[in-house]
Amino acid sequence: MRLVLPYNARYIINRLQQSGYTCYAVGGCVRDSILGKEPADWDFTTSALPEEIEKVFSDCRTLNFGKQYGTIGIILDNEQYEVTTYRLDGEYSDARHPDSVSFSSSLQDDLSRRDFTVNAMAYNDTDGLVDYFNGQKDLEYGVIRCVGVATNRFAEDALRILRALRFAATLGFSIEPSTASAILSGRKMLSAIASERIREELLKLLCGKNADFVLRRYRSVFAVFIPELVGTFDFEQNTKHHNRDVYRHTVAALRNIEPDPILRTTMLFHDIGKPLSHTIDKNGVSHYRNHPILGAAMTEEILRRLAMPRLFINEVSTLIRYHDIRLKPEPVMIKKLLGELGVDTVRRLYKVQRADILAQSMYQREEKLRNQDAVESLTEQIISGGECYNLKMLDINGSDLLHIGITSGEEIGKTLQALLNMVITGELSNDKPALIAAAKAI
Ligand code: ATP
Ligand code: MG
Numbered sequence: 001m002r003l004v005l006p007y008n009a010r011y012i013i014n015r016l017q018q019s020g021y022t023c024y025a026v027g028g029c030v031r032d033s034i035l036g037k038e039p040a041d042w043d044f045t046t047s048a049l050p051e052e053i054e055k056v057f058s059d060c061r062t063l064n065f066g067k068q069y070g071t072i073g074i075i076l077d078n079e080q081y082e083v084t085t086y087r088l089d090g091e092y093s094d095a096r097h098p099d100s101v102s103f104s105s106s107l108q109d110d111l112s113r114r115d116f117t118v119n120a121m122a123y124n125d126t127d128g129l130v131d132y133f134n135g136q137k138d139l140e141y142g143v144i145r146c147v148g149v150a151t152n153r154f155a156e157d158a159l160r161i162l163r164a165l166r167f168a169a170t171l172g173f174s175i176e177p178s179t180a181s182a183i184l185s186g187r188k189m190l191s192a193i194a195s196e197r198i199r200e201e202l203l204k205l206l207c208g209k210n211a212d213f214v215l216r217r218y219r220s221v222f223a224v225f226i227p228e229l230v231g232t233f234d235f236e237q238n239t240k241h242h243n244r245d246v247y248r249h250t251v252a253a254l255r256n257i258e259p260d261p262i263l264r265t266t267m268l269f270h271d272i273g274k275p276l277s278h279t280i281d282k283n284g285v286s287h288y289r290n291h292p293i294l295g296a297a298m299t300e301e302i303l304r305r306l307a308m309p310r311l312f313i314n315e316v317s318t319l320i321r322y323h324d325i326r327l328k329p330e331p332v333m334i335k336k337l338l339g340e341l342g343v344d345t346v347r348r349l350y351k352v353q354r355a356d357i358l359a360q361s362m363y364q365r366e367e368k369l370r371n372q373d374a375v376e377s378l379t380e381q382i383i384s385g386g387e388c389y390n391l392k393m394l395d396i397n398g399s400d401l402l403h404i405g406i407t408s409g410e411e412i413g414k415t416l417q418a419l420l421n422m423v424i425t426g427e428l429s430n431d432k433p434a435l436i437a438a439a440k441a442i
Contacts, residue, residue, distance in 0.1 A: 001129040001136065003033045008076045009042045012083065013124050019056045021048040023083070024107065024122035024130065031118050034129075034139055035171075044083040045110050045122060049103060053083050069101055086110040089156070098156075108132055115153065115160045116167065117145045142173040150182035158189035162201045165218055169208025187221045195307040198225055202306070206268060207259035215251045215268075225306075228298055231275035238286035243361040246274050252359035257351055262312065266319045266352055269299040296321040318345060323352050329374035334382055335389035335424045342390075343383055350376050388423050388430045391416055396435040404440060415439055 005013070009025055016023035023046040029039035046053065053072045054062055063073030063080065070085035088109045089098035104110060107122060107130060114120040117135040129136065133147050144167050146153045146160070154161050161183050168175050175183065190198070205211060215222065223230050232246035242249055254267035273295025274288045281287060296317040303313040318341065327333060338346055350372065357368045388394060394416065401412045419435055419442075422428035428438050 001034070001123075002125075003030070003123050003129075005033075005123075005125070006042070008079070008081065009044075010125070011076070012044055012074060012081055015056055016044075016046050016048055016053070016083075017124075017126070019048070019052075021046050021052065021056075022107065023048070024124045024127075026110070026122045027114065027119050030121045030123045030129070031135070031139065033123070034121075034136065042081055044081065045086055045107065046083055047086055047105055047107075048083075049085055053085070070103055087113060089113045112147060114147055115157075115163055117147055118143075118167070118171075118173075120147050138176075142171070143176050144168050144171075144173050144179060145176040146179045146182070150179040151186060154182050154186040154189065158186065159193050159197050159201065161186060161190055161221065162193075162198060162205070165214050165221060166201045166205040166208065169205045169211045169214040172208075172210045183218065183221060187224050190221065190224045193225075195305060199306045199308060203261045203265070206254070206264040207261060209259070211259075211264065212251045212255035215254070216248070219247065226302055228272055228302055232272060235275050237274075238280075238284075240363045241360050244359070246271050249359050253355045256355035256358045262315050262319075263348060263351060263355075265303070265308075265312075266316050266323070266348075267355060269295060269302065269316070270320050270323050270352065270356065271295060272298050272302075292321050292324045315345065315348075319349055319352050322349050323356060327353075327371075327375045329371070329378045331378065331382065331387075332425055334375065334379050335387065338379070338382065338389040339391075339420070339424070346379060350379070388420070391420055393430070394420055394423065394435065395430050395432045396439070400432070400436065401439055404436060406439070415442055418442055 003025075005025060009029075013023045013025070023044055025033075025042055026045040027043050029042045032039040048056065050070050050072055053074075054064075057072075057074050061075040063075070065071065065073060070087050072083050074081045074083055086104045086107060086109060088102050088104045111120045111122060111130070111132055117133040117138045119135070120131075120133050121135040122130040138145050144164050146164075164175060164179060164183055167173060205214065208214070219229070219233060223233075229247065232250060235246040237244070237246060237249070244252060250268060250271055253270065254264055257263045257267050271288075271291060273291035273293070277288045277291040277294050279287050279289070299320050300313055300317045303316060308316075322341070325337075327337065341349065354369075354372055357365065357372065360368075382389065386393075396416070396419065398412045398416065401415055406412055406415060419428065419438060422438065423430045423435075428434055
């Protein structure tokens with residue numbers, strides 16, 4: 001097996017070799033190269049100790065982070081390459097951090113501490129592929145398999161449970177039976193894992209091409225760190241609009257949207273408020289009146305717990321709050337929506353609504369999609385026509401109002417808002433003299 005390493009990767013390996021050490025590209029970059037995918041980053045493993053790595057690259061910018069774990073960052077052409085000394089992890093008493101790590105002179109030691117066979121291969125041009133655990137075969141057959149005994153490996157570091165699901169989702173691989181059963185039996189250990197680590201794996205998983213399968217097959221794993229999902233499992237909807245229970249609908253909707261972290265997270269939680277907002281009318285039909293508002297609040301809480309960034313939380317919860325509004329292709333309604341949410345969020349909302357419709361029953365599907373098309377094309381027309389829908393676009397501002405004698409900030413705000421409403425409804429044209437006259441009248 002021959003791989004083509006980029007120039008900087010060969011440069012790093014060569015320099016360490018010329019100084020008498022061994023060095024290999026390792027892990028995800030080897031896996032992705034064999035798959036013919038461009039690796040996100042290049043990691044290296046070497047017999048050189050951290051001080052020795054620094055000495056070899058003393059004329060380069062290096063980063064000293066994680067030196068106790070043997071990792072040195074090397075900056076070449078503004079890109080960071082991580083070079084780590086061969087390592088053996090010690091005991092794990094908390095299923096999170098090894099109590100100690102010790103350096104080793106053996107590549108095999110280093111590869112045996114890695115999580116899955118497909119992630120435990122090393123490569124350089126001198127020795128070719130080093131593959132002690134048949135990772136290449138598992139890559140060919142599409143299998144995620146622990147290096148060593150799965151139950152032990154998950155007990156050492158429970159994040160590996162979620163990483164297995166992440167790789168199954170992103171690579172579209174199946175999980176080898178003993179690894180799969182260790183995932184299910186060991187899932188509760190995930191509650192000991194730091195939110196930040198869970199967050200990163202979860203977002204990658206949700207954007208995977210097989211995320212829907214993994215979410216269905218391993219739902220009990222997700223329930224460990226998102227117990228709010230449990231209420232949606234097998235929750236029958238009892239309305240003509242749906243032919244799936246809430247969780248299966250949720251996962252189908254997630255599959256229908258592009259692999260973007262905000263959009264996929266929104267779909268995962270868009271109906272999470274349904275079980276708690278469920279009512280039945282006298283005809284025996286179910287309703288979920290407040291589910292978008294309740295769901296948005298629940299989602300904020302979940303995403304805060306998962307240590308998601310503030311802006312991300314705000315965007316997802318806004319989309320969930322609005323996901324069920326019934327829009328019509330009417331300019332006033334659309335301009336108000338654009339004014340409230342802004343162009344980017346409105347465009348995202350339409351993707352959310354379309355994915356939602358396509359995961360519902362066939363009842364009124366044609367009408368729903370036709371309406372969605374009309375709403376979207378009207379919106380794009382309003383945007384490209386430069387029509388006014390927010391205060392910034394109004395041909396008058398706060399200082400104009402100061403000039404005509406309105407001095408209180410609160411008055412100015414209210415007046416501008418009233419003028420905007422009149423412009424949106426078409427009662428008033430968006431030009432300064434007309435706006436000034438109207439402001440005086442108010
Ligand atoms: P990505 O393409 O998303 O970066 P990756 O496989 O490179 O995927 P990283 O998290 O960057 O994943 O980890 C790099 C390598 O380190 C992995 O390929 C694996 O060999 C090893 N590794 C990472 N996390 C663990 C872990 N929790 N337990 C054991 N080995 C791990
Ligand atoms: Mg990586």
